[in-house]
Amino acid sequence: xxxxxxxxxxxxxxxxxxxxxxxxxxxxxxxxxxxxxxxxxxxxxxxxxxxxxxxxxxxxxxxxxxxxxxxxxxxxxxxxxxxxxxxxxxxxxxxxxxxxxxxxxxxxxxxxxxxxxxxxxxxxxxxxxxxxxxxxxxxxxxxxxxxxxxxxxxxxxxxxxxxxxxxxxxxxxxxxxxxxxxxxxxxxxxxxxxxxxxxxxxxxxxxxxxxxxxxxxxxxxxxxxxxxxxxxxxxxxxxxxxxxxxxxxxxxxxxxxxxxxxxxxxxxxxxxxxxxxxxxxxxxxxxxxxxxxxxxxxxxxxxxxxxxxxxxxxxxxxxxxxxxxxxxxxxxxxxxxxxxxxxxxxxxxxxxxxxxxxxxxxxxxxxxxxxxxxxxxxxxxxxxxxxxxxxxxxxxxxxxxxxxxxxxxxxxxxxxxxxxxxxxxxxxxxxxxxxxxxxxxxxxxxxxxxxxxxxxxxxxxxxxxxxxxxxxxxxxxxxxxxxxxxxxxxxxxxxxxxxxxxxxxxxxxxxxxxxxxxxxxxxxxxxxxxxxxxxxxxxxxxxxxxxxxxxxxx
Amino acid sequence: xxxxxxxxxxxxxxxxxxxxxxxxxxxxxxxxxxxxxxxxxxxxxxxxxxxxxxxxxxxxxxxxxxxxxxxxxxxxxxxxxxxxxxxxxxxxxxxxxxxxxxxxxxxxxxxxxxxxxxxxxxxxxxxxxxxxxxxxxxxxxxxxxxxxxxxxxxxxxxxxxxxxxxxxxxxxxxxxxxxxxxxxxxxxxxxxxxxxxxxxxxxxxxxxxxxxxxxxxxxxxxxxxxxxxxxxxxxxxxxxxxxxxxxxxxxxxxxxxxxxxxxxxxxxxxxxxxxxxxxxxxxxxxxxxxxxxxxxxxxxxxxxxxxxxxxxxxxxxxxxxxxxxxxxxxxxxxxxxxxxxxxxxxxxxxxxxxxxxxxxxxxxxxxxxxxxxxxxxxxxxxxxxxxxxxxxxxxxxxxxxxxxxxxxxxxxxxxxxxx
Numbered sequence: 001x002x003x004x005x006x007x008x009x010x011x012x013x014x015x016x017x018x019x020x021x022x023x024x025x026x027x028x029x030x031x032x033x034x035x036x037x038x039x040x041x042x043x044x045x046x047x048x049x050x051x052x053x054x055x056x057x058x059x060x061x062x063x064x065x066x067x068x069x070x071x072x073x074x075x076x077x078x079x080x081x082x083x084x085x086x087x088x089x090x091x092x093x094x095x096x097x098x099x100x101x102x103x104x105x106x107x108x109x110x111x112x113x114x115x116x117x118x119x120x121x122x123x124x125x126x127x128x129x130x131x132x133x134x135x136x137x138x139x140x141x142x143x144x145x146x147x148x149x150x151x152x153x154x155x156x157x158x159x160x161x162x163x164x165x166x167x168x169x170x171x172x173x174x175x176x177x178x179x180x181x182x183x184x185x186x187x188x189x190x191x192x193x194x195x196x197x198x199x200x201x202x203x204x205x206x207x208x209x210x211x212x213x214x215x216x217x218x219x220x221x222x223x224x225x226x227x228x229x230x231x232x233x234x235x236x237x238x239x240x241x242x243x244x245x246x247x248x249x250x251x252x253x254x255x256x257x258x259x260x261x262x263x264x265x266x267x268x269x270x271x272x273x274x275x276x277x278x279x280x281x282x283x284x285x286x287x288x289x290x291x292x293x294x295x296x297x298x299x300x301x302x303x304x305x306x307x308x309x310x311x312x313x314x315x316x317x318x319x320x321x322x323x324x325x326x327x328x329x330x331x332x333x334x335x336x337x338x339x340x341x342x343x344x345x346x347x348x349x350x351x352x353x354x355x356x357x358x359x360x361x362x363x364x365x366x367x368x369x370x371x372x373x374x375x376x377x378x379x380x381x382x383x384x385x386x387x388x389x390x391x392x393x394x395x396x397x398x399x400x401x402x403x404x405x406x407x408x409x410x411x412x413x414x415x416x417x418x419x420x421x422x423x424x425x426x427x428x429x430x431x432x433x434x435x436x437x438x439x440x441x442x443x444x445x446x447x448x449x450x451x452x453x454x455x456x457x458x459x460x461x462x463x464x465x466x467x468x469x470x471x472x473x474x475x476x477x478x479x480x481x482x483x484x485x486x487x488x489x490x491x492x493x494x495x496x497x498x499x500x501x502x503x504x505x506x507x508x509x510x511x512x513x514x515x516x517x518x519x520x521x522x523x524x525x526x527x528x529x530x531x532x533x534x535x536x537x538x539x540x541x542x543x544x545x546x547x548x549x550x551x552x553x554x
Numbered sequence: 555x556x557x558x559x560x561x562x563x564x565x566x567x568x569x570x571x572x573x574x575x576x577x578x579x580x581x582x583x584x585x586x587x588x589x590x591x592x593x594x595x596x597x598x599x600x601x602x603x604x605x606x607x608x609x610x611x612x613x614x615x616x617x618x619x620x621x622x623x624x625x626x627x628x629x630x631x632x633x634x635x636x637x638x639x640x641x642x643x644x645x646x647x648x649x650x651x652x653x654x655x656x657x658x659x660x661x662x663x664x665x666x667x668x669x670x671x672x673x674x675x676x677x678x679x680x681x682x683x684x685x686x687x688x689x690x691x692x693x694x695x696x697x698x699x700x701x702x703x704x705x706x707x708x709x710x711x712x713x714x715x716x717x718x719x720x721x722x723x724x725x726x727x728x729x730x731x732x733x734x735x736x737x738x739x740x741x742x743x744x745x746x747x748x749x750x751x752x753x754x755x756x757x758x759x760x761x762x763x764x765x766x767x768x769x770x771x772x773x774x775x776x777x778x779x780x781x782x783x784x785x786x787x788x789x790x791x792x793x794x795x796x797x798x799x800x801x802x803x804x805x806x807x808x809x810x811x812x813x814x815x816x817x818x819x820x821x822x823x824x825x826x827x828x829x830x831x832x833x834x835x836x837x838x839x840x841x842x843x844x845x846x847x848x849x850x851x852x853x854x855x856x857x858x859x860x861x862x863x864x865x866x867x868x869x870x871x872x873x874x875x876x877x878x879x880x881x882x883x884x885x886x887x888x889x890x891x892x893x894x895x896x897x898x899x900x901x902x903x904x905x906x907x908x909x910x911x912x913x914x915x916x917x918x919x920x921x922x923x924x925x926x927x928x929x930x931x932x933x934x935x936x937x938x939x940x941x942x943x944x945x946x947x948x949x950x951x952x953x954x955x956x957x958x959x960x961x962x963x964x965x966x967x968x969x970x971x972x973x
Contacts, residue, residue: 098823099798105768106739108678109827117830129829131641135629143643169633169640170839176629186630187622193588194612195621195848196812197605202579203927203945204595204604208586230814231666233838238668238697243570258837266700290564291557303566331561334569365569372839376631378665391570394579400930401693402668403808407588408621409842412630488638 049357055277055317055457060533064468068498071470072120079119083111116492124474125151127489133160135178136169138509142486161484165514167504168488172345172461173432174509175376175416186411193407201393205404213410217381220417221351222361225390226383229398230405232340232370233259235380238397240336241267243366244305249289251282251333252307255315260307260338269305270295276315279323282306286331304333310342310353310369314495314503316456316464318346321353325363336366344374345461350420350433356459375416377409436461436508439515443506446519451532455501463504465522465531472529473500479528483521578909579930588613591951593925600925601956603946608781608892609852609862610951611812617851624847632840636829640840648846651853652817656787657797661819662828665841667806668694669834670816671774674804675743676702677831678824683739686720686769688712689938690750695743695774696937708937711751714759717742721767740769746778746789750929750940752887752894754778757793770801777893780810786856786863810856813849815841866892866950869957873948876961882972883915883964886943895929895943896964898972905933908942911971916944918967924960 098108126147134141144159169176177183189209199205210228217226229235240263244250248269252260254276264271272289274281286304293300306328308319319337328335339352347355352369354361361367366388370380382392393399420429440461447454453466467473470491477489491500506515526532573580586594590613593602611617624644634640645663652661664670675698679685683704687695690711699706707724709717728735742764744755757773764771775788783791788805790797797803802824806816818825828835856862867890874889877896887894901908909928916926929945948957 099821101765102770105770106736108739108770108824110737121830128637129641130639131643131646132639133643135627136631136633136639137629140639166639168638171633176631176633178626178629180626183625183629187625190621190625190844191618194590194614194618194812195845196607196612196808196814197589198607198612198808198812199589199605199927200930202582202930204583204585204589204593204602204925206582206584207589208584211584231669231834231838233834234666234669237672258833262701262833266697287557287561291560300564301566303569332564332566334566370839372631372633376629376633378631378839378842387572388570390573390580393582394573394577395932397693397697397932397935398668399579400932402666403806403814406814406842406845408625408844409630486639 049322053318053320053457057315057317057455058453058534058536060453060466060468061535064533065498068468068470072497075120075123075470079115082119083115120470122151124477126154127474127477130486131156136166136171136176137178138166138171138174138507138511138514139163140166140169140486142481161481164481164484164486165510165518166486166507167518168486169507170341170373170505171376171507171509172341172374172436172505173350173376173416173420174507175374175412175419177376177509182415183412185415186408189411190408195406195408197404197406199403200401201399201404207404207407209407209410209414210404213405213414214381216414216417218383220421221354221367221383223367223383224386225388226381227389227392227396227399228371228379228381228405228410229396230379230403232372232378232380234398234402235368235370235382236260236263236338237266238263238402239368239382239392240264240307242392242395242397243267243336244269244303247294247302249301249304250307251285251289251304253277253309253312253319255312256307256309257313257338257340260309264307276312277317277320279320279327282324283327286327286333290331304331305336306333307336308338310337310339311345311457311460311462313341313462314464314490314501316454316460316462316503318342318356318457318460319353321357321359325359329363334365335363336368337364339367339369340380341373341462342460343369344420344433345436346459348433349430350374371409371413375413377412377416379405379409379413432508436506439506439508439510442512443504443515443519447522448534448536450519450523450526451534452522452526453534461506463506464501465504466533467500467502467531468498468533470500472531473502475529476502476525476531479525480521483525485518485521578913578928583925583927591949595920595925598920598923600920600923601952601960602925602949603952603960604925604927605949606777606809606893606947607812607949607951608810608866608947609812609856610949611810611852611855614812614852614855616855617812617848620851621844621848624844628843630844631842634840635838636835636840642840642843642846644843644846644850645840648850648853649817651850653819655853655857656803656819658803658819658821660822660825661817662825662832662835663841663846664816664818664832664834665814665838666834667776667808667814667816668697669838670806670818671695671804672698672701673832673834674802674818674828675699675741675772676833677828678802679704679739679741682737683741684724685741685743686717687743688745688748688755690748690940691743691745692749692774692776693932693936695745699743711748712753712755714756714763718763721763721769725767740767741772742769743772743774746773746775747782747888747891747893749777749893750895752891754782754789754792754888754891757789757795761795761799764799771799772802772804773800775803775805776809776816777891779805780856781863781866781892782890784863785860786810807849811849811852813845813852815845815849862950866948869950869952869954870948872954873946873957873961876958877946877964880965880968882968883944892948894946894948895940896946897941897943901941905942912942912944914971915964915967918971919960919963922963924963 131143142161236259343352367383371377455464589605632640649661679702681703780786802820804818807813
């Protein structure tokens with residue numbers, strides 16, 4: 001039969017054959033000895049997905065990988081050379097040193113641990129921790145920072161670089177604003193309540209504002225009850241241990257965030273990792289777990305929890321929720337969904353991946369999310385059935401030992417949510433969601449056309465652009481800043497060592513002009529730095545794509 | 555086949571066990587309005603003896619106006635972690651001010667008090683290292699230790715002899731295996747003013763032990779920052795110790811500074827490491843700028859009025875004296891500690907009944923206009939669970955009459971409930 005991954009005219013047709021599922025799922029074909037790593041969305045049951053699910057994870061040509069390794073090797077050799085010179089006093093030591101009185105204590109850091117930090121990270125350190133001095137909206141002001149000694153120390157010149165286009169802050173719906181009307185209620189509440197709370201939730205820290213906020217969150221998500229916490233990271237690391245303990249099994253995605261990993265480790269349960277977004281891997285682990293039980297005793301597991309995220313922040317991929325829910329129902333596991341990036345950013349009315357896939361929030365056992373990204377505030381929440389939330393009110397580490405959320409911040413979330421739900425009388429909320437969707441589609445399409453390698457789902461506002469070579473990381477970020485655009489670049493250890501990337505966060509507050517400025521700058525820079533690795537640059541004629549936008553058929 | 559049968563038969567536990575409706579934590583107090591000196595709890599106005607608002611800065615006008623100015627300029631959230639455009643000039647200013655105030659080289663800010671010490675400890679202490687920690691350490695420290703996967707050795711509360719015994723044992727272990735000893739790091743983690751017992755750690759002896767056995771000290775000063783010492787610099791000023799002798803001081807800004815968040819301060823050699831390896835710092839959004847501006851203003855007030863610390867201490871002494879001699883309840887805590895515990899002199903047998911009895915005392919006081927709370931713990935998770943107690947918090951805003959009223963009300967309550 002025809003090769004399912006036939007490539008015609010540079011476009012990949014999506015064939016859906018229900019019988020030949022395994023062939024489809026491997027998705028990678030060898031043609032002329034070069035692997036084309038275009039992952040396909042072959043699903044075993046076409047009716048699970050109500051709209052097309054297109055994700056891209058193209059692999060770069062072989063020479064790119066070779067040059068990346070060469071780049072790192074050169075960096076490492078120079079690193080050893082510099083360390084050697086520093087140890088022998090041929091070069092100045094610029095880093096802080098241990099106290100004289102404590103020289104004979106066991107050293108606090110091992111030399112090798114810091115090798116990467118000292119020699120590779122330090123060279124391009126000026127691209128991170130850039131201080132800003134305005135609201136992190138679609139444009140912001142950066143403080144100008146120079147270094148006299150090759151990034152060992154920085155000093156501020158006192159000047160600010162004004163109106164830099166912001167492609168780095170998590171401002172998906174544009175709620176990070178200083179408009180006086182928008183912040184009116186927040187100002188009032190700040191005046192009334194002050195800034196601190198000075199007590200924990202269970203002692204004297206539950207304010208009426210928290211109760212109001214929790215009711216609103218529950219209504220927004222369509223669940224019975226919700227509980228809010230002061231910090232998003234801590235929401236994961238303090239509640240997962242309350243839900244699972246020894247004798248339970250946690251199945252966590254390969255690319256889960258540090259807070260989920262920390263929460264899983266602190267709980268004491270056994271952790272097994274499945275490949276990123278790979279349903280066969282997950283199903284195999286589930287079957288093995290139930291059939292073989294716990295490792296040595298072969299007793300049955302007490303419970304099995306699957307930890308996934310809505311949108312993965314480094315890949316831009318969206319979780320395959322319909323398949324996971326059907327797996328979970330079949331094997332009687334529980335699902336914990338971390339919607340840190342996806343709440344507010346996807347879905348027809350901004351309610352996250354659950355709405356995006358047209359599913360009901362009852363399918364997910366524990367809905368967790370943060371307010372930092374789409375709502376322009378701080379904190380996290382957990383929502384679900386009333387029994388679950390009552391349990392967390394009594395047993396969560398945060399409720400007993402950590403301070404509750406600041407009331408002014410709670411008010412910001414309340415007004416943002418009311419705006420999204422349309423309760424403030426305007427259609428602004430829905431407008432923002434639509435604008436974000438439009439901006440995302442436009443941005444991604446244009447980048448594909450230009451020939452860059454972009455990871456992730458077509459609907460996700462997180463856009464990673466692959467750079468690969470370590471030398472280009474620094475060059476890319478610095479030159480973009482010269483063009484007055486602020487970008488975020490990430491390398492090892494947040495990403496695999498060969499896949500350094502620049503990550504753009506599209507916002508509803510970006511206008512078409514801003515996006516065009518950024519796209520033009522990227523075009524120029526892409527040619528200058530030879531970043532356009534993709535072999536599938538699409539032409540800009542959308543009519544040829546009609547067939548791939550059709551609904552999946554049985 | 556067989557496998558399918560196994561899958562069919564397996565039944566997991568329910569995700570969460572059902573919680574009984576009369577669990578004390580489900581019937582929590584709801585506060586309407588700000589938790590200031592006069593607090594409205596469950597609809598009733600009371601004098602606040604339960605919020606850790608030691609210096610009364612929660613309702614301070616200057617602090618609020620600084621926060622308002624910051625709100626106008628920066629909005630509410632920072633929309634990013636410190637590494638990705640989440641560093642604001644207010645954060646840098648706050649770090650500088652804290653470092654200057656505590657007279658150390660550098661300070662680092664976290665956006666949540668609990669996460670401060672829970673991220674700081676695992677950044678330095680890894681698997682294979684040894685940590686000596688006091689039994690009465692607070693829960694955040696315990697979680698930090700658990701995340702670090704190091705060997706934990708508990709010593710009895712404030713018992714230096716016990717600690718020395720453990721250190722000697724470790725020394726003999728080291729002599730058996732000197733190669734391993736050369737790479738095993740050792741730490742002592744103590745609190746300045748213990749939250750669970752209200753007393754302070756004997757810092758001068760600890761310093762002596764530090765140099766004798768070559769262990770590093772991490773000091774957690776959440777309750778003592780802004781309380782002890784002539785200028786509020788904490789327990790190092792209280793004992794007159796050179797601050798460089800302590801490797802790391804960690805505190806949260808949620809008590810004296812009436813803001814949210816926490817900080818660590820110390821020498822650059824130590825603090826700089828956390829900027830890349832402190833999990834709560836690198837992987838979490840930064841502190842909202844309005845809270846940072848409020849903290850800076852609060853620091854200004856602390857620096858300008860150094861006599862509030864003396865006033866606070868005098869009030870603590872006063873109520874400590876007044877609460878002595880209540881039949882049935884004993885006072886636990888130092889005389890200058892602003893967070894005391896009142897424990898039952900004789901337990902009724904089970905923890906549950908003790909808790910119920912104390913609840914009746916608290917309810918009596920609340921009905922008469924003094925807001926108190928029981929100290930809450932997670933019973934199953936604590937390593938050394940403290941006995942149930944009532945938490946009494948003293949702030950500078952409370953007047954002498956109010957202190958006396960609280961003391962006499964507690965006496966009455968104890969009489970009627972416990973006799």
